[in-house]
Amino acid sequence: MQFNTRTPVYLQVVDYFKKKMALGKLKAGDEMPSRRELANDLKINPNTVQKAFKEMEDQQLITTERNRPSRVTTDGTVLAQIRSEIVDDAVAVFVEAIQELDVSVDELVDKIKRQYKEGTYDDRSVGS
Amino acid sequence: MQFNTRTPVYLQVVDYFKKKMALGKLKAGDEMPSRRELANDLKINPNTVQKAFKEMEDQQLITTERNRPSRVTTDGTVLAQIRSEIVDDAVAVFVEAIQELDVSVDELVDKIKRQYKEGTYDDRSVGS
């Protein structure tokens, strides 16, 4: 995992886990990695991880019983909203950036498709 | 003009002018506002404006002869690239945020159109 400098690392960690939940790679009730272990893996300070986990708790994405590894929430409604939150936020930022520039839908779709292809990801959803 | 807290103000000022140039509201050779005047209008510190102008000079968007108001570059190739830079950057950020989430083109276009409509802007390009 690589971080960009502009966004706080702890928020990037939050987003990282949000994506995992949205993708189903982390399911309701799954155990989260230990804070110390994750900090070691990501080569960041345990306190930064702690802040990220605190943030996720505040957002009710995870729950923690005392002195037990945190777990992904079992609240289905919360989990169900994660994906749309990510997408909606991204759309809002995107439109904010290009609005007024008179970009055609065709141009947008074309560029987005192109950008997808630069990754090595499955593009069946956007690719056709 | 309103600023968000996360992005540095001076970069938001740069983007503001980039958009103006991309839209043709600022044309090649046009005089830029005075740094102090602009700072006063935007209610920000003159040094913040100075930093923004310095950034625009580094990007060759404007040129300045000593003790004269800055002017929009007359370099056509630079001006021609501004719009595509803005759009491409926005697309890159956007795709980065939602890739792997398996979002269909239809869903994206639908959401983008919706978002456009929340503004009071002319949506003839994306609206149909």
Next chain:
DNA sequence: CTAACTGTATTATTAGCGTAATACACTAAG
């Protein structure tokens, strides 16, 4: 039981960046 692991809390320090205050040099209009 004990040892090693959980999460949590507190405090301090550091580094970087954005912002601010001020002074300087030059130009141009009156």
Next chain:
DNA sequence: CTTAGTGTATTACGCTAATAATACAGTTAG
């Protein structure tokens, strides 16, 4: 010439995030 306006440079301040070092409390595997 003088004054008010340019852009420029230097220095310092303040905030935030990240790190760091500890300490504490509880659980669990051996």
